[in-house]
Amino acid sequence: xxxxxxxxxxxxxxxxxxxxxxxxxxxxxxxxxxxxxxxxxxxxxxxxxxxxxxxxxxxxxxxxxxxxxxxxxxxxxxxxxxxxxxxxxxxxxxxxxxxxxxxxxxxxxxxxxxxxxxxxxxxxxxxxxxxxxxxxxxxxxxxxxxxxxxxxxxxxxxxxxxxxxxxxxxxxxxxxxxxxxxxxxxxxxxxxxxxxxxxxxxxxxxxxxxxxxxxxxxxxxxxxxxxxxxxxxxxxxxxxxxxxxxxxxxxxxxxxxxxxxxxxxxxxxxxxxxxxxxxxxxxxxxxxxxxxxxxxxxxxxxxxxxxxxxxxxxxxxxxxxxxxxxxxxxxxxxxxxxxxxxxxxxxxxxxxxxxxxxxxxxxxxxxxxxxxxxxxxxxxxxxxxxxxxxxxxxxxxxxxxxxxxxxxxxxxxxxxxxxxxxxxxxxxxxxxxxxxxxxxxxxxxxxxxxxxxxxxxxxxxxxxxxxxxxxxxxxxxxxxxxxxxxxxxxxxxxxxxxxxxxx
RNA sequence: GGCGACGUAGCUCAGUUGGUGAGAGCGCUCGACUCAUAAUCGAGAGGUCGGGAGUUCAAAUCUCCCCGUCGCUACCA
Numbered sequence: 001x002x003x004x005x006x007x008x009x010x011x012x013x014x015x016x017x018x019x020x021x022x023x024x025x026x027x028x029x030x031x032x033x034x035x036x037x038x039x040x041x042x043x044x045x046x047x048x049x050x051x052x053x054x055x056x057x058x059x060x061x062x063x064x065x066x067x068x069x070x071x072x073x074x075x076x077x078x079x080x081x082x083x084x085x086x087x088x089x090x091x092x093x094x095x096x097x098x099x100x101x102x103x104x105x106x107x108x109x110x111x112x113x114x115x116x117x118x119x120x121x122x123x124x125x126x127x128x129x130x131x132x133x134x135x136x137x138x139x140x141x142x143x144x145x146x147x148x149x150x151x152x153x154x155x156x157x158x159x160x161x162x163x164x165x166x167x168x169x170x171x172x173x174x175x176x177x178x179x180x181x182x183x184x185x186x187x188x189x190x191x192x193x194x195x196x197x198x199x200x201x202x203x204x205x206x207x208x209x210x211x212x213x214x215x216x217x218x219x220x221x222x223x224x225x226x227x228x229x230x231x232x233x234x235x236x237x238x239x240x241x242x243x244x245x246x247x248x249x250x251x252x253x254x255x256x257x258x259x260x261x262x263x264x265x266x267x268x269x270x271x272x273x274x275x276x277x278x279x280x281x282x283x284x285x286x287x288x289x290x291x292x293x294x295x296x297x298x299x300x301x302x303x304x305x306x307x308x309x310x311x312x313x314x315x316x317x318x319x320x321x322x323x324x325x326x327x328x329x330x331x332x333x334x335x336x337x338x339x340x341x342x343x344x345x346x347x348x349x350x351x352x353x354x355x356x357x358x359x360x361x362x363x364x365x366x367x368x369x370x371x372x373x374x375x376x377x378x379x380x381x382x383x384x385x386x387x388x389x390x391x392x393x394x395x396x397x398x399x400x401x402x403x404x405x406x407x408x409x410x411x412x413x414x415x416x417x418x419x420x421x422x423x424x425x426x427x428x429x430x431x432x433x434x435x436x437x438x439x440x441x442x443x444x445x446x447x448x449x450x451x452x453x454x455x456x457x458x459x460x461x462x463x464x465x466x467x468x469x470x471x472x473x474x475x476x477x478x479x480x481x482x483x484x485x486x487x488x489x490x491x492x493x494x495x496x497x498x499x500x501x502x503x
Numbered sequence: 504g505g506c507g508a509c510g511u512a513g514c515u516c517a518g519u520u521g522g523u524g525a526g527a528g529c530g531c532u533c534g535a536c537u538c539a540u541a542a543u544c545g546a547g548a549g550g551u552c553g554g555g556a557g558u559u560c561a562a563a564u565c566u567c568c569c570c571g572u573c574g575c576u577a578c579c580a
Contacts, residue, residue, distance in 0.1 A: 021580095052580095054579095123578095185507075185508060185509095189507055189574090192505095192576090193507095193575075196505075196506065199578090200578095202578050224580095258575090262577090287508095327516080327517095330508085331509090331574085332515080332516090341514095341530090345528080348542080349540075349542055353540055354539085356539055357540095357543080360539060404528080415543090417538075417544085418544035423539095498540065499541090
C-alpha cells in the first residue's frame with residue numbers, strides 16, 4: 001500500500017494558536033483526509049516546539065518549571081486542533097523522551113561524520129529574538145531591530161554545523177527534483193538562498209539549559225531550531241524503530257509557511273545528508289494570510305481566533321471557507337466579510353439549498369423515495385470533468401482548486417433543475433431521471449467535499465439516504481458517475497448550512 | 504545594493520510547453536421562475552491582461568527597460 005506522511009510545523013508554545021497556524025494545519029488535515037480516501041496508508045503529524053530561552057524565561061516569570069510552562073501552552077494547541085476536527089495521528093512535543101533520543105542520535109551521527117565542530121561565538125544578542133545581530137543590523141542605541149530593546153554582548157562556546165559543505169549537494173537536489181518544493185517559486189527561492197552562499201551555523205548553547213543536551217559535551221544544549229526540525233524524524237521512529245523510519249521517511253511531505261522556508265528547505269535537508277539520510281522530504285510552502293493587507297504576526301494585535309470563527313461559521317463552514325478562499329502558495333487577504341460571502345454563496349446557496357430543494361421535490365413527486373440517476377445523463381460528462389479536476393487539485397496540494405472544481409458540479413445540478421423544472425411535471429420516469437441525476441451530483445459533491453468538511457458532508461450523506469460516511473469511500477471506486485442507488489426514503493431535515501447575516 | 508515574487512473585469516483570482524474572438528466565482532443591472540435557506544436560472548454591463556520597446560506569421564504568455572507593491576538578504580515561530 002502506498003504510504004503518505006504529512007507534517008505541519010511544530011508550533012512554538014510561546015504563542016497562542018491563531019488563524020495562521022490554523023491555515024497550515026487545516027490544509028495538512030484536508031490533504032491527509034484526501035489521501036486516506038485515496039486508500040493510502042497515511043500518517044499525519046503535528047505538535048509543539050517547547051525548548052529555548054523564551055520558554056525558560058516565561059516559566060521563571062510565572063513561577064513554573066519550564067516543562068509546566070510548556071504543558072500549559074501545548075495543551076492550547078491540542079484543544080484548538082480538536083475544535084477544528086484535525087485528524088492528526090500523532091502529536092509530538094519536543095520535550096518528550098523519544099524526541100531527546102532521536103535528536104541526540106541524529107546529531108551524534110552528524111558529529112561522527114565530521115560535520116559538527118567546536119567554535120566560539122561572540123556578538124550582540126537580543127534575548128527576545130534568541131538571536132545575534134551584526135552591528136549594522138542594530139537600530140539606534142544598539143537596539144534590536146525587531147523589539148527595539150537593547151541587545152546584550154555575549155560570548156559563548158558553540159558547536160557549529162558545517163552547512164557550507166552542502167552547497168553543491170543541495171543545489172543538485174533542488175535542480176534535479178523539480179517537485180521537491182512546490183509551488184515552484186519557492187524552489188527557486190531556496191536555490192537563490194543557496195546561491196548566495198551558506199555559512200556554518202551555530203547549533204548549541206551554553207547560556208541556557210532548557211533544551212536537549214549535547215551527548216558528547218555536558219555543558220551544551222542544542223539550539224531550539226536544530227532540535228525542533230528533528231521532530232519529523234522522531235515521530236516515525238528515528239532513533240527507536242529503524243524499520244518503521246525506513247518505511248515512512250521516503251513518503252515525507254512537509255507543509256509550512258514561507259517564513260520558515262530557510263530552516264526547512266535548506267538547513268534541514270543538509271542535516272539529514274550530514275547524518276547519512278539520503279531521502280529528502282518534499283515540501284509544500286504557503287504564503288501569509290494578510291488582514292487588510294498587513295502581515296499577521298504574533299506581536300500584532302489583529303490576530304483572529306480560530307475559535308471565534310468556529311462559533312460563527314461552524315467547524316466545517318470555517319474549514320471550507322478558509323480552504324476554498326486561500327490558494328496554497330501566494331499571500332492572500334483574509335477578511336470576515338469574504339468568509340461570510342463564501343459561506344453563504346457556496347454552502348448555504350449552491351449546495352445546502354440544492355440539497356433542500358431536491359429533497360422537497362422528491363417528497364412531492366416521488367413519494368419521498370429517491371430515484372436512481374441515468375447512466376447516460378447529460379450531467380455525466382460534466383461530472384467526470386469536475387471529478388478529474390478535483391483529483392488534480394488535491395494531488396497538487398491545492399485544496400482551493402480542488403473544491404472549486406467540485407462545486408462546479410453542484411452548479412450543474414442547479415442548472416439542470418432550472419432547465420427541466422421537475423416541479424411542474426407529472427410524476428413519472430422523466431421526473432425520476434432528473435431527480436436521480438441531481439441526487440447523484442449531490443452524492444459526488446458530498447464525497448469529494450468530505451476532506452474539507454468531514455462532519456457536514458457525512459450529514460449530507462445521511463440526508464441522501466446513503467449508509468456510512470463519505471470518508472469511508474475510496475475515491476477511485478466512488479467518484480464515478482451513476483452509483484447513487486435510488487430506492488431509499490429520504491429523511492427530512494433542517495437546512496444543513498443556514499444562511500448567515502453579517503454581525 | 505543583491506536575490507525573488509507579484510501587478511489580468513468593482514472584489515478575489517484561473518490562465519499548462521506563445522496560436523480559434525481573454526475566463527471563473529462573487530458583486531452590480533435587467534429578465535425568468537416560484538421546488539428551495541429573499542435561495543435558483545438566464546442575459547448584460549465592465550478589462551488598452553501595470554507602462555514602453557523588441558523577437559515572431561502570432562504574446563497576458565518569450566527578451567530587455569521602466570513604474571508600483573511585497574518578501575528574503577537574521578544563528579528570530
